Amino acid sequence: MVADQKQAGSIPLRVIVAVQASDNGIGYGGQLPWPRIADDLAYFKRVTTTNRVSNLVEDTEGEAAVIMGRKTWLSLPLKYRPLPGRLNIVLSRQIKGGDAGEALFSGAYLATDLEEARDWAARQGARVAYVIGGAGVFQEALSHPACDRVYLTRIQRLAPDQSTFSM
Ligand SMILES: NC(=O)c1ccc[n+]([C@@H]2O[C@H](COP(=O)([O-])OP(=O)(O)OC[C@H]3O[C@@H](n4cnc5c(N)ncnc54)[C@H](OP(=O)(O)O)[C@@H]3O)[C@@H](O)[C@H]2O)c1
Numbered sequence: 001m002v003a004d005q006k007q008a009g010s011i012p013l014r015v016i017v018a019v020q021a022s023d024n025g026i027g028y029g030g031q032l033p034w035p036r037i038a039d040d041l042a043y044f045k046r047v048t049t050t051n052r053v054s055n056l057v058e059d060t061e062g063e064a065a066v067i068m069g070r071k072t073w074l075s076l077p078l079k080y081r082p083l084p085g086r087l088n089i090v091l092s093r094q095i096k097g098g099d100a101g102e103a104l105f106s107g108a109y110l111a112t113d114l115e116e117a118r119d120w121a122a123r124q125g126a127r128v129a130y131v132i133g134g135a136g137v138f139q140e141a142l143s144h145p146a147c148d149r150v151y152l153t154r155i156q157r158l159a160p161d162q163s164t165f166s167m
Pocket residue numbers: 016017018019025026027028029030031032068069070071072073075091092093094095111112113114132133134135136137140
């Protein structure tokens with residue numbers, strides 16, 4: 001089936017989120033609350049690029065889409081924007097532009113809401129769209145009828161500036 005024959009909006013939404021085990025925090029100062037964790041980043045890349053958590057073959061093989069809020073996009077290091085091997089979609093209510101004309105969003109499709117993002121991903125041929133943050137986008141995706149899976153990682157680490165007391 002060619003991409004533009006796919007039924008728009010028919011693909012599942014999957015939430016992939018890492019939370020701080022102590023308080024469910026997901027962000028701090030525009031970044032992740034914990035220092036870089038290579039294994040978790042590799043896991044994120046594997047799931048969102050190959051649609052697999054294991055060697056099991058999924059029915060969602062093929063290029064996936066990642067949907068994120070504007071601040072999550074801006075939190076990505078420049079060299080990882082857009083996230084390679086995935087259709088990158090950025091949500092913004094105030095910045096409109098489809099295939100982003102603005103240099104800041106170069107390589108991403110700008111959508112004004114989750115439904116537009118999902119429709120666009122389906123029309124591009126994506127079999128699945130991963131919702132990768134931030135907080136409000138996670139909330140919206142979790143209550144969306146097309147959300148069929150949540151990949152939750154609990155991080156047992158301290159925030160970079162967090163101190164502990166021991167006796
Ligand atoms: N732990 C994790 O798994 C994880 C994952 C992702 C991000 N993060 C962290 O979370 C923080 C960023 O997340 P955040 O919650 O502050 O912001 P965010 O969700 O990334 O971005 C918020 C912005 O996205 C746009 N937006 C959100 N929902 C929308 C919708 N339904 N339709 C249209 N536009 C929408 C709005 O942009 P406009 O203002 O332009 O309208 C809004 O101001 C960072 O610290 C980041 O490191 C953590």
